[in-house]
Amino acid sequence: xxxxxxxxxxxxxxxxxxxxxxxDDISExxxxxxxxxxxxxxxxxxxxxxxxxxxxCPNAATTLHQSMEKYPGSVIVVGIHAQAASDFTLPIGPxxxxxxxxxxxxxxxxxxALPSASINGGTVLSGTELSIxxxxxxxEISKPAPADVALTSxxxxxxxELTVDYTVTFNQLYSPExxxxxxxxxxxxxxxxMTTSGITLQYEHNHVLRAxxxxxxxxxxxxxxxxxxxxxxxxxITLDENWVAENCEVVGFIFNTGDRAVQQAASxxxxx
Numbered sequence: 330x331x332x333x334x335x336x337x338x339x340x341x342x343x344x345x346x347x348x349x350x351x352x353d354d355i356s357e358x359x360x361x362x363x364x365x366x367x368x369x370x371x372x373x374x375x376x377x378x379x380x381x382x383x384x385x386c387p388n389a390a391t392t393l394h395q396s397m398e399k400y401p402g403s404v405i406v407v408g409i410h411a412q413a414a415s416d417f418t419l420p421i422g423p424x425x426x427x428x429x430x431x432x433x434x435x436x437x438x439x440x441x442a443l444p445s446a447s448i449n450g451g452t453v454l455s456g457t458e459l460s461i462x463x464x465x466x467x468x469e470i471s472k473p474a475p476a477d478v479a480l481t482s483x484x485x486x487x488x489x490e491l492t493v494d495y496t497v498t499f500n501q502l503y504s505p506e507x508x509x510x511x512x513x514x515x516x517x518x519x520x521x522x523m524t525t526s527g528i529t530l531q532y533e534h535n536h537v538l539r540a541x542x543x544x545x546x547x548x549x550x551x552x553x554x555x556x557x558x559x560x561x562x563x564x565x566i567t568l569d570e571n572w573v574a575e576n577c578e579v580v581g582f583i584f585n586t587g588d589r590a591v592q593q594a595a596s597x598x599x600x601x
Contacts, residue, residue, distance in 0.1 A: 381521065385444055390444075403470060410427045410537065478497055491566050578596050579596065
């Protein structure tokens with residue numbers, strides 16, 4: 330694991346250039362060219378606490394999918410099947426979607442029932458009022474993002490080794506201690522699911538959390554960031570033989586280390 334911290338030196342180079350050309354006759358209106366800083370669009374992370382034996386969970390998944398369609402590329406959903414959720418996440422037949430790391434987040438957020446959701450690490454929302462999930466996503470989308478997160482994947486099909494490089498670039502002064510967490514999820518998993526009308530044997534399970542690449546709560550990037558400060562790092566994992574690499578993606582997000590509030594997220598397919 331590595332983290333590299335660098336501040337772009339463009340300002341210093343520009344200052345040197347001004348010094349060298351200070352003797353030139355430049356009109357006052359041409360001395361300063363205002364540059365408008367590009368806006369970083371907010372990408373929202375929705376943690377969906379769900380289970381194969383939860384009959385109302387498919388409705389919740391549909392609601393989140395509608396938000397993904399409403400904001401293409403700006404909403405990332407992760408389905409968390411926790412063993413701690415007891416009977417709701419027990420396997421049906423040989424398919425088991427639970428992961429040890431899922432219990433970490435289930436025990437931290439403590440959803441009272443399934444389905445439940447945490448939008449950007451906020452208060453857990455009940456599945457009895459799915460419209461609030463949509464409204465919360467709408468509100469989070471409208472907030473400015475303090476940084477941009479970019480991910481690059483490098484997958485070796487022979488060894489099933491996956492390496493992910495991340496880059497975090499701050500577009501403003503930002504003081505809170507910030508951490509980055511990298512997850513791997515899998516979609517297009519066909520298997521049984523309980524619904525309000527009975528069991529569906531050919532249900533498509535998507536965005537299922539499989540594992541973390543850099544620990545339960547990731548790694549700290551530090552605090553007291555300045556505009557245009559860039560941090561980079563790498564994490565790796567060997568894919569389980571039961572995961573279909575072509576159906577997997579990596580979700581990376583930065584959050585305030587103290588209260589776990591997610592500030593920005595990104596995703597990349599394992600096999601691009």
